Amino acid sequence: MTVNTTLGRAVGAAILLAVCAVFPLVVTNQQVATIGIDTLIFVTAAVAWNIFSGYSGYISLGHAVFFGSGAYAAGIAARDWHVTGGAEFLLLLLGGVVAGLIAVPFGLIALRVRRHTFVVITIAVFFIFQLMAFNFSFTGGTTGVSAPFLLWNPATYNDPFYYLALAIGVATIALSWLIRGSRFGLQLRAIRDDEDRARGLGVRTMRVKLAAFMICAFVTGLLGGLWFYFITQVLPQSGFDPAFDLSVALMAFLGGLGTVSGPVLGAMILVPAQQYLTEQFTNDYLSQIVLGVLFLGVILLLPRGVIPTASEKVASWRARRSGRLAAHAAVGGSQAAAPPGEPSAAAGPVAKEVPR
Amino acid sequence: MATKLLHAVVSGVLGGGVYALMAVGLTLIFGVLDIINIAQGIMVILGAYLSYALSVHLHIGLFLGLLITVPAMFVIGVVIQWAFIRPLSGRDRTSMSLLACYAVAIIIEGALYWAFGPNYVTLTASYVTNSVHILGFYLPYIYLYGFAMAVALVIALYGVLYRTKFGRAIRATMQDRTAALLVGINVNRVAALTFGIGVAVTAVGGMVYGATSSGFNPNSGYDLISRLLAIIILGGLGSIGGALAASVLMLTLESIVDIWSPTWAVAVFYAALVLVLTLRPAGLFGRQAARAQ
DSSP states (O other): OHHHHHHHHHHHHHHHHHHHHHHHHHOOOHHHHHHHHHHHHHHHHHHHHIIIIIHHOOOOSOTHHHHHHHHHHHHHHHHHTTOOGGGGGGHHHHHHHHHHHHHHHHHHHHTTSOHHHHHHHHHHHHHHHHHHHHHOTTTTGGGOEEOOOOOOOGGGTTHHHHHHHHHHHHHHHHHHHHHHHSHHHHHHHHHHHOHHHHHHTTOOHHHHHHHHHHHHHHHHHHHHHHHHHHHOEEOHHHHSOHHHHHHHHHHHHHHOTTOSHHHHHHHHHHHHHHHHHHHHOSSHHHHHHHHHHHHHHHHHHOTTOHHHHHHHHHHHHHHHHHHHHHHHHSGGGOSOOOOTTSOOTTHHHHHHOOOO | OHHHHHHHHHHHHHHHHHHHHHHHHHHHHHHHHOOOOTTHHHHHHHHHHHHHHHHHHSOOOHHHHHHHHHHHHHHHHHHHIIIIITTOOSTTHHHHHHHHHHHHHHHHHHHHHHHHOSSOBOOOOHHHHOEEEETTEEEEHHHHHHHHHHHHHHHHHHHHHHHSHHHHHHHHHHHOHHHHHHTTOOHHHHHHHHHHHHHHHHHHHHHHHHHHSSOBOTTHHHHHHHHHHHHHHHHOTTOHHHHHHHHHHHHHHHHHHHHHOHHHHHHHHHHHHHHHHHHOTTOSSOOGGGGOO
């Protein structure tokens, strides 16, 4: 069965990738293509967020710090060094590196505290960065930074962005998958489950947490740069956007915190849904209320996310079926099938299989 | 210069009194329920808008209106706790409750935008526009009245917490939920009432905030909640005295920096937070236990 599910997952991932790859060739509507790029950016951001927050259990609500820093770094470098055309994309790496470096002092301060205090510090650091973007002169203040216009064919203008976002996304998902199965990922999850015991067992917790924090900062910074060149402008309130922090966290929660596929699924559901709601309701505020109600619905009905809940359902269904088959095979049927909803002893290890 | 400084200190202390009231509500909720109510900021704005609606449409005075808005906010708090916070459980309860509170916040924000629009409004009354001349500068009466009421309420809260049986039940639940349950305290009831009280004080805070600020709209909740969070972390999560001291301290510091640079005054808040936490991770008055997992 394990071989089966692994194969199933690989096939599913391949099909998803193929659909994503041909998407811009089939759908030529620019508006839909924009939603596609938005979705890919958020998929990657949610996966990156999950590498740190999902695996380590430190819920960060300040990831827009990295997103905005990446956008500003890429923008300011292009402006001051007069970089134009396709060479701009090399500056994305700079955005990622800047965000990764910011993560070092940020992490050294914030990762000393846990739970609520950590969450609040990430929010505080986020507000400091937004204020700095507003008040420093090199960030352009309230007018922000504009990207030099790219002279590409308008008909295929979106395509380079789309494929770059797809490439970064695939690489990040692969990284997330590799980390989850590695010693590093195990250490992160040990920290999530019991940090003091993990440290007692010899995990250098600060080093591990900081490394994960930097990895996701780097990816988020890259995305910030990409988003900036696509939108061509960054403002303090759009680069450092509190909604970004919360959306990314919600996507990971919706799909399943600490799983590889959960954040992907969460973002692929939420971004188009958000766009649809904004278009459907002419009243902006009503769509905000509907989004909030959806939020609450997810939290109350699917508290552990779609992927863990679904895989548990599948596992218990399989266990019940195999239990029934065993009962049929048993002479006289003395061995009753496990009652529905209550996993039998045999189903125990199956139900506990960690969703990925 | 000396007058300016004195003015900054006085208005900082008076403003700190009002923030103290809102921060005590937040820290009480944290202590009893072990959640951070990030909807507290928008609740304050909701309280301000309720006072606004009463005074504009029904011509009920701001202070008289509190007789209606405080019970209303209490009921809203109890209902939110019962419907959205109580059902949460499990390992991710902390983060789930943050998201649930955020969802409540954006629903309230959307509803306020819908009802009142995005324009800035202020609460007006004779004691908001008239000023008293003391110590060489003018101070609107509302600052004094608001401060007096906030202090009275904080003292009343202290009285309830330390002099009544219900207060002892709250403190017991804050110390150890399981032990409180074992000695026969109805922990669920305590949690619901505490959430109600914590939200009810925002009606008062919102009224004074609305009358003393230069204007508010539904978006003002973000600014408020980030300051309140900084205050309760600085004071040490769950520490009532710490919340009081930190609000007066921070508001005074902010209004002093405001003399030189109004744009950077807000950053002082967060910079002080980061600085204090690097030196004392449990906050100024926090127990070390606040750090434990």
